[in-house]
Amino acid sequence: MSAHKTTATVKQIAACLEEMAPLTLAESWDKVGLQVGDPKRQVKKVMLSLDSNDEGVIDEAIAKGVDLIIAHHAMIFKPVQTLRTDTPYGRKLQKLLAHNIGVYVAHTNLDIAEGGINDILAGRLHLENVEVLSRVHNTRLKKLVVFVPETHHAQVLTALGDTGAGWIGNYSHCTFNTPGMGTFVPQEGTSPFIGEQGVLEKVEEVRVETIVSDLNQERVVRAMLEAHPYEEVAYDIYPLEIMGQELGVGRVGDLVQEMTLEQFTNFVKQQYGVEHARIVGPRDRNVRRVAVLGGSGEEYYPQALQKGADVFVTGDIRYHYAQDALAEGLCMVDPGHNTEKICLPSVQAYLEAKLREYGYDAEVFVSETNTEPFTFL
The missing domain is CATH 3.30.70.120 (Alpha-Beta Plaits)
Structure with missing residues (x-):
């Protein structure tokens, strides 16, 4: 460990995160890495956020003098055909560039990585005998x-x-x-x-x-x-x-003790910090083996069945996937896509430890902006 603190660059901070979540782990379709900014830019403040393409997050970064946003969801995912600043998307990019704020994205590589999003989600449910849900x-x-x-x-x-x-x-x-x-x-x-x-x-x-x-x-x-x-x-x-x-997406493991689906759903809400969750299956059905996949993972329900799961926890479940899973005897719990934000403090702790190890002087903190687009009446 270096005794002398030095100012890190965007590239050096990215290299620290990539020790846990190498870009080579990302799915082929994904857009990861530095999306906005200069890799040689010196960084004093790093803000972690679930979403980078959110004007509230960008405004918070400007107000707090942030040099680099590290986000799970991409700022640029589809090809940019025009860069008009009279559109919401163009305005957000303009703000980032005008205030020299970089955006670095760790998405499916952070999902797949050991100690990444899905391991953290599984850990929150105290799952035992954890294994990969679907090998990549x-x-x-x-x-x-x-x-x-x-x-x-x-x-x-x-x-x-x-x-x-x-x-x-x-x-x-x-x-x-x-x-x-x-x-x-x-x-x-x-x-x-x-x-x-x-x-x-x-x-x-x-x-x-x-x-x-x-x-x-x-x-x-x-x-x-x-x-x-x-x-x-x-x-x-x-x-x-x-x-x-x-290495792969999702995790599957066993609860410490069996619960009914209703009890388990309340446990998920408590552990993931959400007020509401959609469920698929009878409330009184007993569940013990749990599959979990952060974000949108409905298409992996057959793998959850193959791994012997009683219930599958994932976000953004659509009608026909729910029907098909239920017909095959698999319960589902949907606490929403935004639950991935609970992993940010763990990423913060990892990055702070790495920066200390290399002697880099940079502050790392989690965004306070709520990027959940849904409310429930």
Whole structure:
């Protein structure tokens, strides 16, 4: 951890969030990443919001001197054909540009990520034995091999393990180490850590082998190079056939104790901070196994059935999906799309911790603007 605080750029703050939710996790149709602003812009204030395409959120950002909005829902999703400032959409973009406010979007990548939206929603319901509802892909594992002088062996091992290399199941920092003799001749123009130009050097070295996933390969290699003493580091990366962690949308797990659908719905309302929820199914039906998917997830009800769910919690459920699910014996609870906002404090805590780790001086806070478009009479 850096003792000296520095001002972070948009790009650096985005990189911190992408350690948890890499852009490569996003669905192919999604629009994620920096949508408005300059990646080199320095950032003092970051505001988290569920929605970026909301004038109230933008006005709040202006009033509070925000440099960067990080949102779950995109500011720009469909192609922009015109940019007329006499339209609501054009006016919002004009405000962002006029006040030099960037907009960064983490959508399905944050849904899918471990510790992201769906894990937080499942955690709020205290679900046990949680697994992915619908697999999108698995991480790809690679073998990283690096040759290290014995004097810096422990230092490089620590750098590898602390940045996520060597995870096998629930074991971290897994490596295999083989001692040997390394040779090299420093040529003209080099500044060797060991040896002299033009002289064959022999060094007691260790061959370190470990596992790294494609999601954090770049970060691991960067940390390894920083910890390694050599001017030119000898290392190899081999693709492996074995699959890594399963990643996907939604989660499914078991309640601590069985409830009726009515009791469970009241529990959802309490845990998600909503006053109303639509339900599909008999109120007195007992439920224990729960599928949950933040946002709009009605089309995943067949996967919920396949995973043995008694009830599926998701937003924006339409009439015919509700009919079909009920006919197949699946209850549903719709607390609304806006429930995803309860995840923002967890994202705030993660980002604050990362900024501290890297020594960045930026304030992170959650928007106070209510972006829920629905009211109930």
